[in-house]
Amino acid sequence: MKEAMIAAKKPAFSFKSALEQFLAFGSLILLIIFFSIASSNFFHFSNIVGILLSTAVIGVLALGSTFVIITGGIDLSVGTVMTLCSVMTGVFITTLGLPVYIGIIGGLLTGAVCGLISGIAISRFGIPPFIATLAMMMIAKGLALVISGTKPIYFTKSPVFMEISQGSLLGDLIPGFEVPNAVLIFFIAAIVGSVLLTRTIIGRYNFAIGSNEEATRLSGVNVRNWKIVIYTITGVFTGLAGILMASRLNSAQPSLGMGYELEAIAAVIIGGTSLSGGKGTIVGTVIGALIMSVLTNGLRILSVPQEWQTVVVGFVILLAVYVDNLRRRKA
Amino acid sequence: MEHPLVKMEGIVKNFAGVHALKECEFELRSGEVHALVGENGAGKSTMMKVLTGVYQKDQGSTFYKGKKVDITDTATAQKLGISMIHQELNLSQDLTVAQNIFIGREPRKAIRLFLDDKEMNRKTELLLKQMNLDISPTMKVSELTVAKQQMVEIIKAMSYESQVLIMDEPTAALSDSEIDDLFRMIEQLKLKGVGIVYISHRMAELKRITDRITVMRDGVYINTMQTADVSIDRIIAMMVGREIYQPAKSERNTGGKSETVLQVKGLMRRNTLQDISFSLQKGEILGIAGLIGAGRTELARAIFGADQIDAGEIFIHDQKVKITGPHQAVKHGIGYLSEDRKHLGCLLDMDVKTNVVLATMNDFTKGLGWINNNRISETSIKIVEELTVKTPSIGQKLKFLSGGNQQKVILGKWLTRDCDILIFDEPTRGIDIGAKSEIYKLLESLVAQGKSIIMISSELPEILRISHRIIVMCEGRITGEFNNDDDITQEQIMACATNRTSSAKTEREE
Ligand SMILES: Nc1ncnc2c1ncn2[C@@H]1O[C@H](COP(=O)(O)OP(=O)(O)OP(=O)(O)O)[C@@H](O)[C@H]1O
Ligand SMILES: [Mg+2]
Numbered sequence: 001m002k003e004a005m006i007a008a009k010k011p012a013f014s015f016k017s018a019l020e021q022f023l024a025f026g027s028l029i030l031l032i033i034f035f036s037i038a039s040s041n042f043f044h045f046s047n048i049v050g051i052l053l054s055t056a057v058i059g060v061l062a063l064g065s066t067f068v069i070i071t072g073g074i075d076l077s078v079g080t081v082m083t084l085c086s087v088m089t090g091v092f093i094t095t096l097g098l099p100v101y102i103g104i105i106g107g108l109l110t111g112a113v114c115g116l117i118s119g120i121a122i123s124r125f126g127i128p129p130f131i132a133t134l135a136m137m138m139i140a141k142g143l144a145l146v147i148s149g150t151k152p153i154y155f156t157k158s159p160v161f162m163e164i165s166q167g168s169l170l171g172d173l174i175p176g177f178e179v180p181n182a183v184l185i186f187f188i189a190a191i192v193g194s195v196l197l198t199r200t201i202i203g204r205y206n207f208a209i210g211s212n213e214e215a216t217r218l219s220g221v222n223v224r225n226w227k228i229v230i231y232t233i234t235g236v237f238t239g240l241a242g243i244l245m246a247s248r249l250n251s252a253q254p255s256l257g258m259g260y261e262l263e264a265i266a267a268v269i270i271g272g273t274s275l276s277g278g279k280g281t282i283v284g285t286v287i288g289a290l291i292m293s294v295l296t297n298g299l300r301i302l303s304v305p306q307e308w309q310t311v312v313v314g315f316v317i318l319l320a321v322y323v324d325n326l327r328r329r330k331a
Numbered sequence: 332m333e334h335p336l337v338k339m340e341g342i343v344k345n346f347a348g349v350h351a352l353k354e355c356e357f358e359l360r361s362g363e364v365h366a367l368v369g370e371n372g373a374g375k376s377t378m379m380k381v382l383t384g385v386y387q388k389d390q391g392s393t394f395y396k397g398k399k400v401d402i403t404d405t406a407t408a409q410k411l412g413i414s415m416i417h418q419e420l421n422l423s424q425d426l427t428v429a430q431n432i433f434i435g436r437e438p439r440k441a442i443r444l445f446l447d448d449k450e451m452n453r454k455t456e457l458l459l460k461q462m463n464l465d466i467s468p469t470m471k472v473s474e475l476t477v478a479k480q481q482m483v484e485i486i487k488a489m490s491y492e493s494q495v496l497i498m499d500e501p502t503a504a505l506s507d508s509e510i511d512d513l514f515r516m517i518e519q520l521k522l523k524g525v526g527i528v529y530i531s532h533r534m535a536e537l538k539r540i541t542d543r544i545t546v547m548r549d550g551v552y553i554n555t556m557q558t559a560d561v562s563i564d565r566i567i568a569m570m571v572g573r574e575i576y577q578p579a580k581s582e583r584n585t586g587g588k589s590e591t592v593l594q595v596k597g598l599m600r601r602n603t604l605q606d607i608s609f610s611l612q613k614g615e616i617l618g619i620a621g622l623i624g625a626g627r628t629e630l631a632r633a634i635f636g637a638d639q640i641d642a643g644e645i646f647i648h649d650q651k652v653k654i655t656g657p658h659q660a661v662k663h664g665i666g667y668l669s670e671d672r673k674h675l676g677c678l679l680d681m682d683v684k685t686n687v688v689l690a691t692m693n694d695f696t697k698g699l700g701w702i703n704n705n706r707i708s709e710t711s712i713k714i715v716e717e718l719t720v721k722t723p724s725i726g727q728k729l730k731f732l733s734g735g736n737q738q739k740v741i742l743g744k745w746l747t748r749d750c751d752i753l754i755f756d757e758p759t760r761g762i763d764i765g766a767k768s769e770i771y772k773l774l775e776s777l778v779a780q781g782k783s784i785i786m787i788s789s790e791l792p793e794i795l796r797i798s799h800r801i802i803v804m805c806e807g808r809i810t811g812e813f814n815n816d817d818d819i820t821q822e823q824i825m826a827c828a829t830n831r832t833s834s835a836k837t838e839r840e841e
Contacts, residue, residue: 200696200699200700201692201700202700204685204702208678208689211679211681212674212677212678215669215674215677216689217637217658218637218675219689219744220660220662220666221657221689221690222658278680278681
């Protein structure tokens with residue numbers, strides 16, 4: 001009886017979730033095969049690394065967004081908060097001349113504080129997530145411009161900082177395997193995110209809140225506080241994205257960032273996380289982010305103009321959500 | 332011979348890993364009330380969902396007035412004149428009562444371009460009056476209690492003037508006087524030749540209202556009988572597949588160890604609660620009786636901190652406490668099971684085990700919030716076995732369980748938490764008769780361990796069966812208190828429950 005109760009779960013469960021994952025994963029593979037055939041320039045180590053590198057920033061943003069979206073909320077501020085975090089890192093390292101690690105901690109903290117404020121606005125003052133984070137988007141954008149004096153902050157005095165994104169620990173270990181650190185950090189962040197979401201109480205409450213917030217509250221869970229925690233986690237991921245971004249550009253660009261939040265949300269949705277909450281995976285988000293950058297990279301190699309690339313991505317989002325709905329109706 | 336209204340034969344329905352219906356049959360004549368009974372998970376709701384096109388059958392055939400029909404969706408069923416009141420409430424919480432009733436067929440005016448709200452509200456008013464319902468058509472559904480929402484569902488289904496009306500546990504949250512109104516309406520519909528399918532776990536109702544009874548067990552059709560020819564005991568035996576003994580009245584222990592665990596003084600909440608004072612003893616089951624809208628659920632929510640209170644004091648173990656939210660109530664050792672299973676009880680998209688441990692998640696974590704899945708599994712399997720939850724596994728999503736089995740799971744949620752004070756709001760709602768007596772035994776063993784229970788129920792016999800003490804509420808006030816060892820009668824309780832002295836409003840003194 002006991003074994004049956006748990007065992008019965010295994011085949012039905014893993015088969016289904018495998019199928020769910022397969023949809024996104026399968027499309028990613030199909031895309032890769034398609035572009036490899038269409039252009040001989042696509043499936044090269046350097047190009048694949050390029051794709052991964054361009055996924056890293058959006059990918060980390062999307063990881064963070066996955067958390068709030070699973071609660072049934074949204075964070076529109078991640079794009080500009082990311083910029084604010086880059087700027088703060090720049091201020092610490094270049095303007096104030098503090099050590100690089102302080103700059104990193106400062107960047108992460110900036111993200112955390114922004115997430116914390118959004119979280120408090122949402123759960124203490126009852127402001128809907130859409131509006132609270134829209135406001136935070138403006139605030140962060142403005143602050144980034146004010147603090148930087150609207151000019152980029154360069155990290156030329158601290159060459160180490162560049163290594164965070166562009167160096168290659170893996171390349172040092174395995175000669176020839178020159179995968180930039182940004183990619184490594186992205187995958188580590190994904191593993192951390194996945195563990196948080198599936199193995200810890202934060203993740204469990206995250207899903208519970210998204211599934212039925214009021215029932216969760218009436219089970220004695222301090223939903224308000226947990227939501228603040230979750231928005232803060234999103235903020236930390238955003239801070240990390242900001243650091244990666246700054247390191248990759250070797251500068252904090254205060255006017256960048258707007259619009260990144262939508263790409264992050266798109267990656268999350270393509271990855272099968274539902275905007276209505278209660279459902280989603282980190283693996284899905286990683287695949288979603290990869291699909292987006294494989295698509296843009298492949299289309300560029302095929303010399304499809306930039307404007308058309310955006311159109312295609314738009315249709316892919318429609319398709320992804322439609323297929324997801326179909327599958328759900330069947331279940 | 333005239334054709335029956337509905338005939339279903341050899342119906343088979345499988346869900347992933349679950350054989351819900353195995354060659355089931357059912358027949359409904361016009362002008363009859365036909366009960367469909369069986370244990371939780373027997374397949375009653377599924378059978379009726381097949382008839383109304385919510386689910387597609389895998390095999391079998393359906394005949395409507397002698398003609399074979401293929402009901403592929405709910406719209407087809409609606410057109411044929413078949414409507415159903417579902418076990419779970421399906422009203423749009425943000426729309427008004429009238430908007431809900433007329434959704435999809437709103438009265439229009441001026442070349443059908445504009446909505447005719449006036450007409451809609453007028454029609455709704457009429458319908459509400461027929462059912463003696465004292466609510467306004469323009470009230471938002473979210474402001475109504477579960478019982479009233481249930482009444483609105485019933486009115487909505489009736490307003491389609493269907494030939495076949497299926498009621499899936501319509502009375503599960505209703506109290507006697509609303510049930511009387513419902514039964515009066517059913518009698519009228521019968522005279523008009525409407526065929527009614529009546530699903531219920533309240534056995535006493537079957538004798539009162541039904542003409543024939545069909546019993547199902549584990550997805551299998553057992554038998555159909557004339558209600559007049561068969562005893563309730565016989566039906567129960569057929570449902571569970573064996574004779575079960577039913578202790579007449581429980582060997583109640585003395586209860587009330589004269590140690591007050593909870594004391595409420597002068598609790599007030601605008602429009603719902605007026606000057607409520609009572610106390611709860613250690614090892615006691617305190618029943619709260621009353622009609623719809625008496626404020627029982629509101630009282631429970633106020634104590635639990637789910638709603639803010641305007642005045643009043645709460646003492647736990649003689650310590651004054653201030654409870655501003657459920658998480659604090661739980662810290663003080665209070666648990667609360669809501670009456671609204673679908674909206675306030677279940678995480679429908681999550682699995683059985685997560686639902687079971689939702690209130691106790693902290694006990695299943697090691698440092699840094701790391702979750703111990705093995706222990707969660709162990710605990711949920713224990714609950715599943717103890718409460719005989721019918722589910723293929725503890726990894727099954729709650730939405731795939733039958734209504735009664737969902738109820739068992741969320742009841743189990745509070746049993747896993749070691750609360751001193753448990754407030755149960757309609758704990759046996761939708762639970763079959765066999766499981767019910769198991770749950771009564773469980774509650775009795777809980778109080779024997781020194782826990783205290785407040786039990787809200789609209790089923791008076793249930794309250795009389797297991798409470799040590801009973802308080803009765805009416806219009807937000809306590810209008811009566813009884814020790815259950817005297818020979819109190821249902822009539823005495825009903826007298827208090829309808830004691831509407833809203834005139835000379837008693838001023839609050841303290
Ligand atoms: N959508 C579904 N997916 C998987 N299993 C299901 C689904 N719907 C019902 N079941 C299973 O089919 C069986 C019959 O369920 P059904 O809801 O018909 O029971 P019921 O007789 O109405 O019980 P109750 O008295 O508790 O309402 C149950 O074991 C249930 O778990
Ligand atoms: Mg049912």
